[in-house]
Amino acid sequence: MYKPKPHTSKDAHISSLEQYEELYKESIESPEQFWGKVAERLNWVKPWNEVSNYDFNNGKVRWFKDGKLNASYNCIDRHINEGFGDDLAIIWEGNDPNQSKKYTYNQLLKEVSLFGNALKDLGVTKGDRVCLYMQMIPELAIAVLACARIGAVHSVVFGAFSSDSLRDRINDSNCKVLVTQDTGVRGLKQNIPMKDNADNAVKETPSIEHVIVVKRTGEPVPMDSELDIWWHEAVSNVSANCDPEIMDAEDPLFILYTSGSTGKPKGVLHTTGGYLVYTSYSHEIVFDYKAGDIYWCTADLGWITGHSYIVYGPLSNRATTLMFEGVPNYPDFGRFWDVIDKHKVNQFYTAPTALRALMKEGDKWVENRNLSSLKLLGTVGEPIKEPEWKWYFEVIGKTECPIVDTWWQTETGGILITPLPGATPTKPGSATFPFFGIQPILLTDDGKEIEGNSVSGLLAFKSSWPGQMRTIYGDHKRFMEVYFSKFQGYYFTGDGAKRDKDGYYWITGRADDVLIVSGHNIGTAEVEGAIGKAEGVAEAAVVGYSHDIKGQGIYAFVTLMTGVNHSDTIHNQILDSVTKEIGPHAKPDKIHFTPALPKTRSGKIMRRILRKIAEGDYKNMGDISTLADPSVVASIISENQ
Numbered sequence: 001m002y003k004p005k006p007h008t009s010k011d012a013h014i015s016s017l018e019q020y021e022e023l024y025k026e027s028i029e030s031p032e033q034f035w036g037k038v039a040e041r042l043n044w045v046k047p048w049n050e051v052s053n054y055d056f057n058n059g060k061v062r063w064f065k066d067g068k069l070n071a072s073y074n075c076i077d078r079h080i081n082e083g084f085g086d087d088l089a090i091i092w093e094g095n096d097p098n099q100s101k102k103y104t105y106n107q108l109l110k111e112v113s114l115f116g117n118a119l120k121d122l123g124v125t126k127g128d129r130v131c132l133y134m135q136m137i138p139e140l141a142i143a144v145l146a147c148a149r150i151g152a153v154h155s156v157v158f159g160a161f162s163s164d165s166l167r168d169r170i171n172d173s174n175c176k177v178l179v180t181q182d183t184g185v186r187g188l189k190q191n192i193p194m195k196d197n198a199d200n201a202v203k204e205t206p207s208i209e210h211v212i213v214v215k216r217t218g219e220p221v222p223m224d225s226e227l228d229i230w231w232h233e234a235v236s237n238v239s240a241n242c243d244p245e246i247m248d249a250e251d252p253l254f255i256l257y258t259s260g261s262t263g264k265p266k267g268v269l270h271t272t273g274g275y276l277v278y279t280s281y282s283h284e285i286v287f288d289y290k291a292g293d294i295y296w297c298t299a300d301l302g303w304i305t306g307h308s309y310i311v312y313g314p315l316s317n318r319a320t321t322l323m324f325e326g327v328p329n330y331p332d333f334g335r336f337w338d339v340i341d342k343h344k345v346n347q348f349y350t351a352p353t354a355l356r357a358l359m360k361e362g363d364k365w366v367e368n369r370n371l372s373s374l375k376l377l378g379t380v381g382e383p384i385k386e387p388e389w390k391w392y393f394e395v396i397g398k399t400e401c402p403i404v405d406t407w408w409q410t411e412t413g414g415i416l417i418t419p420l421p422g423a424t425p426t427k428p429g430s431a432t433f434p435f436f437g438i439q440p441i442l443l444t445d446d447g448k449e450i451e452g453n454s455v456s457g458l459l460a461f462k463s464s465w466p467g468q469m470r471t472i473y474g475d476h477k478r479f480m481e482v483y484f485s486k487f488q489g490y491y492f493t494g495d496g497a498k499r500d501k502d503g504y505y506w507i508t509g510r511a512d513d514v515l516i517v518s519g520h521n522i523g524t525a526e527v528e529g530a531i532g533k534a535e536g537v538a539e540a541a542v543v544g545y546s547h548d549i550k551g552q553g554i555y556a557f558v559t560l561m562t563g564v565n566h567s568d569t570i571h572n573q574i575l576d577s578v579t580k581e582i583g584p585h586a587k588p589d590k591i592h593f594t595p596a597l598p599k600t601r602s603g604k605i606m607r608r609i610l611r612k613i614a615e616g617d618y619k620n621m622g623d624i625s626t627l628a629d630p631s632v633v634a635s636i637i638s639e640n641q
Contacts, residue, residue: 012420056484072112085109115146116242124152128152130152137325139179170208172264173267175208178208182219187327210227250272254307304410336358362561374401382604415435443458461491527542540556555589
């Protein structure tokens with residue numbers, strides 16, 4: 001257990017465990033009072049009549065009824081009106097280390113207003129959907145805020161998605177306008193065909209009336225005079241004054257698609273008031289953000305982390321937020337650390353998958369960097385395992401920076417389970433305790449609450465919070481089925497979790513990533529963590545496969561540190577580590593050493609593919625176009641044959 005350092009606790013927003021417990025108790029016992037007070041951090045055109053009204057039996061969630069506000073105004077104008085227009089809002093760091101831009105709040109307001117008016121000129125009105133398909137360029141954040149300003153609903157589609165995926169998302173939400181760029185750059189890729197992909201999608205999207213194109217690289221791209229317009233031309237003849245549309249708290253702010261375990265992607269819908277209250281508050285408290293800090297979340301705006309903790313949360317708090325176009329290993333494995341030193345970053349928020357990739361390359365990339373500006377380190381996207389947690393803490397944070405290991409989902413809008421840096425003693429790999437107002441519970445398969453500590457079960461929540469999604473766009477029935485039908489009266493996350501003897505929460509993986517081996521329930525994340533503790537292991541992914549005796553066997557795909565070769569010794573060390581950490585029943589039946597794992601551009605391991613390989617089903621891989629490197633699949637299959 002790692003206790004907060006005195007220098008962290010001293011000035012923290014929440015400075016002790018006692019303070020956390022007291023506030024938490026208030027947030028659970030008097031939620032109306034608590035969230036009503038928190039909501040005052042925003043500027044409301046008209047106050048709400050009722051703080052919350054929800055019914056999980058019918059999938060109904062409402063917060064700040066009849067309250068009126070505008071998200072863009074709260075992220076920009078009000079800071080200017082308070083005299084902070086010259087403060088830095090966004091730092092953009094390009095893929096090329098020599099390219100960067102800075103936007104003050106005054107400059108951001110001008111750009112957002114121009115683009116808001118450009119959208120209005122093209123016929124976009126309140127409630128219309130606008131699809132944004134870009135890499136991590138400043139115009140993406142500007143377009144998000146411009147949509148919010150004029151009351152349009154933005155749907156950001158991750159820039160690595162194929163044209164088919166883009167088409168399906170545009171059609172599902174019936175978008176009126178698509179915003180993209182000529183070509184994109186990312187790492188060694190210097191010509192990502194963004195406009196080409198957009199053109200291919202638009203052939204089958206009848207709702208699209210206009211395509212706006214940002215000139216990012218200057219590469220020649222075909223432009224349809226009837227349909228296409230350059231961004232710079234669209235903003236050249238419009239006013240720089242764009243009044244913010246007054247929105248109801250429950251008016252939609254954005255749709256963001258997330259993959260389900262089955263079926264087509266779900267259009268998760270978030271609304272304006274509750275979402276902004278929750279992201280603003282959680283950003284300040286979890287990251288202990290204070291005026292003047294430089295904050296960097298490495299996520300992409302194509303995912304919820306980018307929405308909540310690059311744009312809306314930070315900017316509503318008058319933060320300086322950093323956007324990064326590049327990748328952690330370009331031009332070399334020290335890029336993250338160079339960016340931190342260049343911009344004097346104070347809070348750094350990234351994914352365990354990136355940390356594992358960097359840890360694998362050794363400490364030499366860190367040793368000649370300064371990193372003294374860092375005050376806090378955060379992780380998101382998946383449970384962090386102990387080896388990379390310790391590396392992050394010791395090598396990157398020099399044991400001086402607390403680590404906030406945050407658990408949440410696209411559907412939750414913001415962080416639900418997390419340490420607070422000045423208050424919570426941390427355990428490597430544990431998301432620790434619930435955030436304010438959050439009531440997690442563990443359920444049995446038949447929906448009974450599991451009381452006490454040292455228990456495992458399915459993670460659900462028994463009450464609502466302001467950032468919660470409101471529906472699946474155009475399909476409320478599916479919303480009910482996915483989140484509320486399995487356990488009446490609860491929001492079900494789809495994740496398994498354990499609560500240890502001290503009441504700390506540990507996420508054990510997706511409920512469908514729990515293997516039943518000889519009658520034992522075994523979480524894949526738990527086995528992966530145990531494998532990761534074996535010497536020389538960089539990363540592991542565990543899946544189940546059909547086993548004649550056990551029902552399910554455990555198949556482990558393992559990548560080793562650079563310079564380490566697989567051997568019987570390593571093989572046995574892995575088995576010993578799993579036996580030691582979990583027990584002999586959890587030992588992998590097969591260990592497959594491979595140089596790389598199939599990952600999406602966002603760094604998620606595509607376990608569906610690994611399951612197919614483990615079963616020897618090589619012909620039904622499905623769509624692998626979203627992989628960062630599709631050739632990884634072929635190389636794993638060839639190793640397996």
